[in-house]
Amino acid sequence: MSLWVWILLGAAAAYGLKILGYLVPASWLKHPLVGRISGLLTIGLLASLVMLNTVSVDQGIALDARVGALVAAAVALLLRAPFLLVVIIGAAAAAGLRLLGFP
Template sequence: MTLWVWIIGASVAAYAVKLLGYLVPRRWMDNERMTRIAGTMTIGLLASLTAVNALGTGQALAIDARLGSLVASAVALLLRAPFLVVVIVGAAVAAGLRLLGWG
């Protein structure tokens, strides 16, 4: 199969899952347990995506400037910096570490 067949197939599958979401009864979504589960899943998925992007290169583990950037951003978040400051701190640390030859 060609790449385009896979791309179109994935798009159709994603759209079908979205449409199936409209068929879920409203009372299920109003349940507090479901709200808690959805919130927890969102946090878990975002954390795993961040870890994979910060530490992964293809199929291998990579320790480079991205890890330093993630740590600096986490410190800025702990200090309750505004989101824009967190992004700038992370970018500056990554740039500085790459300038120093790490990563």
């Protein structure tokens, strides 16, 4: 099969799952357990994506300026900085670490 056939099949599957989501009864979605599980899944997925994008290079692990930027951004979040400031602090930390010679 061609690559475009797989892309179209994937898009159709994603759209089908979205349509199935509208068919779930509202009473199921109002259950407290469903809300708690969906909130925890969202946090877990976001954390795993951040870590994957921070330390992965090809098929290995690399500790570079991105890790320092993530630490700086985490400290800014702990100090309750506004989100835009957190992004700026993370970018500045990465730039500073790269200026100091970290890859």
